Amino acid sequence: MGPQATPQKQMQPGPQMNQGPMVQPGQPPQVQPPIQMKHMQAGQPPVNGFSTPQPQMPQQANAVVPGHNRNNLSQGMDSSGVNEFATIPSPAPRRIGSMSQSDGRQAAAVPGAAVEQRMPRLAPQSDQYSPCSRELSTYGGVDLSALSKLGAELERWKPDVPLIQELGNIDISALTRSLQSGIHGEVRLALDTLAAVSCSPNQHHFLQLRYCEDLVDALIECAEDQVEMLAEHTVEVSDEIQLASYEDVVRACRIERFAVKDIPVFGTAEYELDRAVDRLVCVTTILRNVSFPGEGNDNHSVLADELVIKFLCVLIRYLGTRTMLLRSQSNTLDLMKDVVVLLSNIAGSVEIPGREQALCLLQFLLTFAPTPNPTVSDGTLFFTPYEPSLHAYLPHAVDALAKLLARDEPNRSHYKTVFALDSNSTPAYELLTRAFALAISPLPDKAKERSRPTSFPSLVEVRKPFLMQGLLSAEILASIAPGHDVGIAKAWLTCGNGLAHTLYKMIRELSQLYEQPQVHGGPRAPPRKDPELVYIVVVAVSLLRRLAEKSRDPNDLSSSLPANTVPAPHALLDSLSMPAPEWAKDDVLQQLTTFFNLGK
Structure with missing residues (x-):
């Protein structure tokens, strides 16, 4: 090309094509100054990927006609320029997705018929519905088995709280500080770790509260914050505690399972309230787990502190005076089970x-009693029997009631005051009657005892642990009950369930079983007398005598008990013939004689 080479011609819009010096015929071409090239390069975008000036081939003499106006781009480019543009390779790679002018012209030249030929045609749909009557493998066309497998895999690989073996050394002091900080992430980590530790099989070796300084205080403080938050966003419906029974909550949970749950959006007030419920239930679960007795576990003295009892009573009060404090029936059921x-x-x-706390605890325990409450029909009182399949947590409630009543002071005084104030209710002594119904609910029903197969153990043997606690509670309540002028004790003794006959029949059967014990452990094992049977007989006889004394007017010797409450006279002779020395030592025979004399 020689030293007279000029930069390649730049394509510019129409008016700029006429600018610059014109080349005259017969004159040599001039080299464009570098300053002008830089100006053109800065003012114009690169065409077809050219970003640097390229060497230009020698121009033809007749390429440019002086004074001729070029109106468009095609007239401004001669044949030699087009050939040069087509043969010179581009130094820069072509951008993906860009389209040159020639590609655009080719796309525009494709006829519409060819496009239609490549597009599939949908068959015309009919308006008539034809159901699939043989669809058995799926549910309405949805393969739920595949979705179930996918959900199981997601649940399997979802991150969860590590196991107790994976936690390593646990710093209880650091977890306590995390609870006190109030930071949601720290509180969640502390609660998850404590829950994992407390539910371990040997948790008493890991978590002994007497060595965990301020841990219980931090848990109670965290729970109180959640209760206050929940109480602020619920409506108070009553000044008095009105708790739903355990049976009603279980039924509501079953209905709630079939309803579509509305998951709140992250960050909203509803989302924060749901997390507050989770933290509260987690705290009660931790307290429940560490309360189980074990070797070297003396957490009861720490958990029975006044701070814990007052918190539980405040929580029970909010449950009975607010509407859906825990936002769902399942949460309410979990909390009730933990607390009982x-x-x-x-x-x-x-x-x-105090008396207020005694009333709160009593009303909470009564929610686990069989429903409906004791009713009066034709002047006769009827108690609802106990159903093990419905009242799964009734033994815990009976056990707690017996332990609260058996402690002389200050518990006995508080409950005497509570039952004395209950005399002004309508009907009178309703709370006392409900407590007595809960206490005697473990007594076996005569009809169920007859229908039970002989190969099964008796109901007394099966219910022995909480039957002992129930009879103890009933005997204490009978001692608190008012005298004959009110008629509460007489209504209990003459109830439609046949309480007197049930107690006496149980006394005879257990005394005979104690006299002739069954052989356990093989034919060579000596028969063993069960001392728990003696305890049940003694408490049942004491209950009968106390109810009979409070049913009869001591000033009117002519008054007597109804005939249907006192067994036949020959039954006394059978009882007096029991040779075991335990009956005479515990005054069982003397109390039975007193009971028969009151029926004359």
Whole structure:
């Protein structure tokens, strides 16, 4: 090309094509100054990927006609320029997705018929519905088995709280500070770790509260914050505690399972309230887990502190005076189960702070009694029997009631005051009657005892642990009950369930079983007398005698008990013939004689 080479011609819009010096015929071409090239390069975008000036081929003499106006781009480019543009390779790579002018012209030249030929045609749909009557493998066309497998895999690989073996060394002091900080992430980590530790099989080796300084205080403080938050966003519907029964809550949970749950959006007030419920239930679960007795576990004295009891009473009050404090029936059921098990474990060490707390605990325990409440029909009182399949947590409630009543002071005084104030209710002594119904609910029903197969153990043997506690509670309540002028004790003794006959029949059967014990452990094992049978017989006889004394007017010797409450006279002779020395030592025979004399 020689030293007279010029930069390649730049394509510019129409008016700029006429600018610059014109080349005359017969004159040599001039080299464009570098300053002008830089100006053109800065003012114009690169065409077809050219970003640097390229060497230009020698121009033809007749390429440019002086004074001729070029109106468009095609007239401004001669044949030699087009050939040069087409043969010179581009130094820069072509951008993906860009389209040159020639590609655009080719796309525009494709006829519409060819596009239609490549597009599939949909068959015309009919308006008539034809159901699939043989669809058995899926549910309405949805393969739920595949979705179930996918959900199981997601649940399997979802991150969860590590196991107790994976936690390593646990710093209880650091977890306590995390609870006190109030930061949601720290509180969640502390609660998850404590829950994992408390539910381990050997948790008493890991978590002993007497060595965990301020841990219980931090848990109670965290729970109180959640209760206050929930109480602020609920409506108070009553000044008095009105708790739903355990049976009603279970039925509501079953209905709630079939409803579509509305998951709140992250960050909203509803989302924060749901997390507050989770933290509260987690705290009660931790307290319940660490309350189980074990070797070297003396957490009962720490959990029976006044701070814990007052918190439980405040929580029970909010449950009975607010609408859906825990936002769902399942949460309410979980909390009720945690609290009743906790009370059953620690009630023997609890000293109730005041009368208000005694009333709250009693009303909560009565929610686990069989429903409906004791009713009066034709002047006769009827108690609802106990159904093990419906009242799964009734033994815990009976156990907690017996432990709270058995402690002389200050619990006995508080409950005497509560039942004395209950005399002004309508009907009178309703709370006392409901408590007595809960206490005697473990007594076996005569009809169920007859229909039970002989190969099965008796109901007394199966219910022996909480039957002992129920009879103890009933005997204490009978001692608190008013005298004959009110008629409460007489209504209990002459109830439609046949309480007197049930107690006496149980006394005879258990005394005979104690006299002739069954052989356990093989034919060579000596028969063993069960001392728990003696305890049940003694308490049942004491209950009968106390109810009979409070049913009869001591000033009117002519008054007597109804004939249907006192067994036949020959039954006394059978009882007096029991040779075991335990009956005479515990005054069982003397109390039975007193009971028969009151029926004359």
